[in-house]
Amino acid sequence: MLHYSGFMPALRRDALRNRERILDAARVLRSDGDALLLNAVAHRAGVGVGTVYRHFPSIEALTEALVEHRFVEMTEAAKEAADSTSEFVAIRRFIAQSLQTFIDDPDFARAVVSSTAVREETRALRADLFDAFSGLIGRSAQHFRSDLEPADIMILLCGLGYSARLRPERSAHYLDALFEGILAR
Secondary structure (H helix, E strand, O other): OOOOOOOOOOOOHHHHHHHHHHHHHHHHHHHOOOOOOHHHHHHHHOOOHHHHHHHOOOHHHHHHHHOHHHHHHHHHHHHHHHOOOOHHHHHHHHHHHHHHHHHHOHHHHHHHHOOOOOOHHHHHHHHHHHHHHHHHHHHOHHHEOOOOOHHHHHHHHHHHHHHHHHOHHHHHHHHHHHHHHHEOO
């Protein structure tokens, strides 16, 4: 599991173990389709609710922590795509991969486009992702509409992720429509 610890202070071993237990419990609850309630997370993790609140003072903070690895993965993928010799193919592959990530992880999609991130880590990770994506799009700017910023494309992708969760059989068509809409004429 990748973790971004640029802002996280060093924790005692027992505190770090509790944090991981809390995150693991939240992942299980989320994967089971259960709502994330801090009391339920505490119960599942075998810790007191106060311990959960010390690490994650709100559901939003916990949810953002659950998806920080996605930011790291997508940022790395955007940087790798930017280094590709076939930039346009790499961009299309990255955008398709991003769409699949937004389909698979609606919490991540919300964290990417939310203007109200509660964790400094999330704000920094989002800035890193947008910088990497901007660099990727910037390499091929001539292929894209000039009136769309990279942030606009990322927001459109998040919206497509929502649409594709409603109609998964149409996701390839949605992706094609996105490309038709963002490419320069």
